[in-house]
Amino acid sequence: MTAWQIATIGLGANLGDPVDQIERALEAIDSLPLCQVLAVSGLYANPPIGPQDQPDYVNAVAEIGTTLTPEALLRALKGIERAAGRSYIRHWGERVLDLDILAFGDREITTPELTIPHPEIAKRHFVLAPWLEIRPEARLPDGSRLADCLEEVSDHPLRFLRLPRWQRQGVGPPIEPGVEALSQRADMPDSSGPPDSRSPS
Numbered sequence: 001m002t003a004w005q006i007a008t009i010g011l012g013a014n015l016g017d018p019v020d021q022i023e024r025a026l027e028a029i030d031s032l033p034l035c036q037v038l039a040v041s042g043l044y045a046n047p048p049i050g051p052q053d054q055p056d057y058v059n060a061v062a063e064i065g066t067t068l069t070p071e072a073l074l075r076a077l078k079g080i081e082r083a084a085g086r087s088y089i090r091h092w093g094e095r096v097l098d099l100d101i102l103a104f105g106d107r108e109i110t111t112p113e114l115t116i117p118h119p120e121i122a123k124r125h126f127v128l129a130p131w132l133e134i135r136p137e138a139r140l141p142d143g144s145r146l147a148d149c150l151e152e153v154s155d156h157p158l159r160f161l162r163l164p165r166w167q168r169q170g171v172g173p174p175i176e177p178g179v180e181a182l183s184q185r186a187d188m189p190d191s192s193g194p195p196d197s198r199s200p201s
């Protein structure tokens with residue numbers, strides 16, 4: 001467990017029913033211990049990068065509040081991908097579900113398992129545009145503005161599909177409930193207390 005942070009998650013899918021898989025992934029992320037979905041972008045259709053003989057992707061970006069460590073969050077997201085039936089097909093190939101940690105507060109991490117911020121952020125329209133939708137002032141840890149990055153990208157434009165079910169149901173406030181709302185959940189520690197007074201459940 002670590003101090004409460006906002007993490008930004010990129011979601012993508014292009015096999016099966018991609019919209020439904022992304023909706024279910026959002027529910028699964030929100031159900032993880034010590035995690036709560038705070039904001040979700042619209043769902044966008046997007047031509048594939050890499051091999052072109054695969055269906056279009058559906059992409060979205062979500063912000064979550066969490067006291068998981070980045071490594072524990074990655075393990076949890078990989079578990080959600082596996083539960084959705086993901087198996088490796090080919091590099092940049094089709095997938096039932098892809099969950100990436102785009103950012104974790106202002107942390108910069110480079111380990112064999114984890115690179116944060118995700119190295120592809122600044123190049124990808126399907127990451128930048130949905131992220132800016134929920135966080136217009138977003139910056140990378142080096143200070144660069146995502147809005148400036150978006151002006152530089154030349155990859156495919158996105159096609160808006162619809163708002164996510166998560167938002168329409170009004171499960172959470174649209175952007176940031178802050179620590180108070182999180183600490184009202186049974187699985188959230190009281191982040192106002194000293195670290196050693198917190199318990200995971």
Ligand code: AMP
Nearest residue numbers: 098099100101102112113114115116118
């Ligand atoms: P992918 O094919 O996108 O599911 O990514 C495969 C591997 O990338 C994962 O098993 C992770 O260990 C690694 N990886 C490195 N940085 C990240 C990140 N920021 N978010 C998700 N996976 C990452």
